Amino acid sequence: MKKTYIPWLVCLFTMVTSCKKFDYYQDNPNKPTKATPALLMTYICQNIFNNNPISAAYASRHLTYYERPNESINYNWNRGNYDNYGGLRQVLKLEPLVTDNKNFQGLAHLFRVIYFAQMTETFGDIPYTDALRAELDGRTPIYDKQEDIYDGLLQELEQANSLLDTGNGKIDGDIIYGGDANKWKKLINAYRLRLLIHLSKKEGQTKIAIKQQFQSIISNPVKYPLMGNIGDNAQLVFNTSDPSNYYPTAGHLSVSTLVSLEQSFVEMLQKREDPRLFSFGDAIAGKTAGVFSNYKGVDAGLSPADQQASAAQSSLIARRFVDLRSPVNEPMIFLSYAEQEFLIAEAIQRGWISGDMNDHYQKGITASMAFYKITGTIVSDYLNKGLVKLETGDPLTKILTQKYIAFYMNSSWEPFFEQRRTGVPVLRVGPGTLNGGKIPKRWQYPLSESQYNESNLDAAVKRQFTEGDNVNATMWLIK
DSSP states (O other): OGGGGHHHHHHHHHHHHHHHHHHHTTSOTTSOSSOOHHHHHHHHHHHHHOOOOHHHHHHTTSEEEOSSOOHHHHOOOOBOOOTHHHHHHHHHHHGGGOTTOHHHHHHHHHHHHHHHHHHHHHHSSBOOTTOSBGGGTBSSOOOBOHHHHHHHHHHHHHHHHHHOOTTSOOOTTOSSSTTOHHHHHHHHHHHHHHHHHHTGGGTTSSSSOHHHHHHHHHHOTTTSOOOOSGGGOEEEOOOSSSGGGSOTTTTOHHHHHHEEEBHHHHHHHHHTTOTTHHHHBOOSTTSOTTOGGGOOOBOTTSOHHHHHHHGGGSOBBOGGGTOTTSTTOSOEEEEOHHHHHHHHHHHHHTTSSOSOHHHHHHHHHHHHHHHTTOOTHHHHHHHTSTTTSTTSSOHHHHHHHHHHHHTTTOSTTHHHHHHHHHOOSOOOOOTTTOGGGOOOOOOBOOHHHHHHSHHHHHHHHHHHOTTOSOTTOOOGGGO
């Protein structure tokens, strides 16, 4: 009789131990199951700062790509996306975890501003005050007017600046500034200058005190510190510890073989004998590098086939951007000290603030050169060239041109947004660009919005654009 119990006991023991094993393996000891401020900080920084600039470089005519039609090349744009709301949800997770750390609270405001600003600059009006409230039955948020969004974003940056302080605790997980609260504070204020310059067409025509805000930042460096050199650049430095840490275009075969500098951009650099050309692209195959006449761009206005036909005698993108044997390349800049100096120079030229416009302009150029390790007499000689120095010609155009050059393969879509605002430089179009020979001004709203938030979307479109949700429609910001 005893033998009849043994199989049942073995079975029961097996079931119990199996359950324990099953429960035990539900948790991966090597993978965190709870979000921490440091983990969220690292994720958000990676998400914001590691943005592949290649499509923006095509649209901005720094580069051109000619294997097949590409929407950034032919301007046959359609719908954008609301992916930034995914990043904003991570910021929302961060906020309740950092109620005792003012530095994290300030950075949460900065990150919110960056995500929202990118979206309103892409589409126009977007959900802002009513966004991210799905758990409170806010699945159909209203669309805020772009003017109100900018007003709110600038107020959030004021809050962020007031919260950041070196004495307010550690910033764990910071892969940008290594926990340096003062450098983050400098970025906050430089970014605020960027947004204020974005509003240049609205000076005196809006409730936002654009000029006055710019003045308050420049006139009070103790309260509003700004970047002092390229060591303050807001940038992500890559490494070789893991392929996910490589430069975004490292090892990309199509970028390596089918992307050239654009013709107008090369000519712009050649006319000024700008040594940055040698860092941006390769000499024509078989010709000596470092000689201006040995570089040539491809006309991005041509059809892809015609571009490809002329590409054999063109300058490909520099090998350092694509070489997988050395995949670190240069840091990915979000906002640079050079850009900050050009922003200040433009504000002086517009009469918003007083100051030495030429000094800031030259600091911007010098900083951009230094990023490419170009220093000394080469830089001073360049600053004295007729097409560079401000004493002749239109100073604003020269400031904007130098900022455009400094944006090469960095700052994400900022070079396109700035060209959209100013018209500098004139971008090349032609038979291959489609869209009626026009350069788009925005993206259409995501299809999901017309499916799930139709009434609020329709109200926003009718309020903004007489022509409807059209890529060529002009948003409030640039009217």
